[in-house]
Amino acid sequence: DQQVKQNSPSLSVQEGRISILNCDYTNSMFDYFLWYKKYPAEGPTFLISISSIKDKNEDGRFTVFLNKSAKHLSLHIVPSQPGDSAVYFCAASENPGNQFYFGTGTSLTVIP
Amino acid sequence: GAVVSQHPSWVICKSGTSVKIECRSLDFQATTMFWYRQFPKQSLMLMATSNEGSKATYEQGVEKDKFLINHASLTLSTLTVTSAHPEDSSFYICSAPRNYEQYFGPGTRLTVT
8 A cells, every 4th residue: 555645657847947746645644754856776865854843844946845634745846957857756754763655756857 | 974875786696696785874873774675667665674683674575585684783784685586676775764864875776687
């Protein structure tokens, strides 16, 4: 049973525009969330995190929003750049020291 | 910053042989490390939790006798794929938690011919 879901397998965005990647989860015990970026044949690269005590966390061009009541989080990238083209995974955990459950990923393509 | 390394980064082996993959935390100690596997175009799936000083905890469906995990020290966990078969070909990634973050290794691409 997939506890973390990314329902959009792919997304194409024009350079300079906003990219919005969505993620839903089912386990209400999840308290800590991460977004990772992954290039082919490489390990995931941490992007940004958020804990359940917040509803927004911002780091440069990346902002993560958390809606606990809807069990939904999203990653906003503004402005999108061609170098952002990669697969983005959201991940959730009950505790940041524990195992994480990953979504299936969204492949983002930023068109120059 | 904290870094997790994996060795080798890629390996090709023949069917029936065993392959060992190392995961090291380079500047911090990790009593727990996690091993994930990723099939093409699929998500990272947790295989097992490696515990220093005790047995690993395997996820349902993962054969513990096939995927041997040894957490030899506070900075090293190893995953040995025994009697490898072509269906074991995959991308294996480890991670270690530190200070409310999870640090991932660069991954190991295993190809079994």
